[in-house]
Amino acid sequence: MTDDRTPPTAQGDEPEIVLDVQDAVRHYPLRRRSLREPRRSVHAVDGVSVRLRSGRTLGIVGESGCGKSTLGRLITGLETPTSGAVRVGANGTPAAAASGRGTVQAVFQDPASALDPRMMVRQSVAEALGGVGRDERDRRVDEAIAAVGLTPDFGSRYPHELSGGQQQRVCIARAIVGEPDLILLDEAVSSLDASLQAQILDLLERLQRDTGTAYVFISHDLRAVRQVSHSVAVMYLGQVVEQAPAEAFDRGLLHPYAVALRSTEPRILDDGVEPVERVVLRGEPPSAVAPPAGCRFAPRCPIVEDHCRRVAPDLVEATPGHLVRCHRPGDLTLSGVARADAGTPAEV
Numbered sequence: 001m002t003d004d005r006t007p008p009t010a011q012g013d014e015p016e017i018v019l020d021v022q023d024a025v026r027h028y029p030l031r032r033r034s035l036r037e038p039r040r041s042v043h044a045v046d047g048v049s050v051r052l053r054s055g056r057t058l059g060i061v062g063e064s065g066c067g068k069s070t071l072g073r074l075i076t077g078l079e080t081p082t083s084g085a086v087r088v089g090a091n092g093t094p095a096a097a098a099s100g101r102g103t104v105q106a107v108f109q110d111p112a113s114a115l116d117p118r119m120m121v122r123q124s125v126a127e128a129l130g131g132v133g134r135d136e137r138d139r140r141v142d143e144a145i146a147a148v149g150l151t152p153d154f155g156s157r158y159p160h161e162l163s164g165g166q167q168q169r170v171c172i173a174r175a176i177v178g179e180p181d182l183i184l185l186d187e188a189v190s191s192l193d194a195s196l197q198a199q200i201l202d203l204l205e206r207l208q209r210d211t212g213t214a215y216v217f218i219s220h221d222l223r224a225v226r227q228v229s230h231s232v233a234v235m236y237l238g239q240v241v242e243q244a245p246a247e248a249f250d251r252g253l254l255h256p257y258a259v260a261l262r263s264t265e266p267r268i269l270d271d272g273v274e275p276v277e278r279v280v281l282r283g284e285p286p287s288a289v290a291p292p293a294g295c296r297f298a299p300r301c302p303i304v305e306d307h308c309r310r311v312a313p314d315l316v317e318a319t320p321g322h323l324v325r326c327h328r329p330g331d332l333t334l335s336g337v338a339r340a341d342a343g344t345p346a347e348v
């Protein structure tokens, strides 16, 4: 894959928006043990706004429990937001209404459980296509199986006759066969070994070039996210704390949590840049049931000030396409990680 992920569209001729998340909130009410107990809920996603254009990839990273998968379920319409709006496709249909209609497809971590063990590959891919005539269905199923690099004879195999990588290719064939506007990839390469991961990531990039499908790529693997994404959103306790063009993700992160997270993957900088000093965060993430007042990251922040504990920072644009939610953006830097270089940030 190339480093330059700038889409091939001329300026002023922007591709259409296929995902528009506006102030999305998803709270899960907790069961009360008695009626006197106050109502409490898990703030899984707490005011997320992102937009994604056709042909581009938005990466979402953050530690376990920060709300990545919940956001993914809102995008695929598997869940509805407690408040806010999630619209998908060129027509801006609410995600819940678009669910099951093929506008958005999803690929998850475990391909074996995503495939029906009683269905041959062809049936499985055809099932995802829905109601089209038989000839067209056969043609599109053949194309999808070929597009993911499987030979036609795989069509008559069952999932247990495939390797993990081949099963994931079938899941991707199922996702692309109906030509969706958007594919959610939630830890889609995480269970594969390194060389298979590279193959699948290359495949996804090629498919995107050919079809213009947009991807939301959720992963704890920063290296994979950096490789495929045009823009990367870093989540912390249900909120986006930084969204940066992929180039800035290497050297120009501004939020202390994003810098710390980034420092756990020094190998990304193997391309001649000095190694990064590791920032070790104190403590565990606070509970998503009662997020801290002020900045949610304040209890663990290495550069916290009094103000941070009292006033919640807004997500503001530092440079075009680069957003950060911090009172002291850019104040935590690492040796080998230069201060943000505005450059020409990509929009997703």
Ligand SMILES: Nc1ncnc2c1ncn2[C@@H]1O[C@H](COP(=O)(O)OP(=O)(O)OP(=O)(O)O)[C@@H](O)[C@H]1O
Pocket (backbone or CB within 6 Å): 028, 042, 043, 044, 062, 063, 064, 065, 066, 067, 068, 069, 070, 071, 220, 288
């Ligand atoms: N159905 C549910 N009911 C109650 N709480 C939930 C539910 N689903 C998720 N949560 C809680 O919401 C928060 C966000 O969970 P989510 O699965 O979105 O995080 P994640 O970032 O995808 O984590 P991981 O990387 O471990 O998958 C967590 O605190 C989780 O316990």
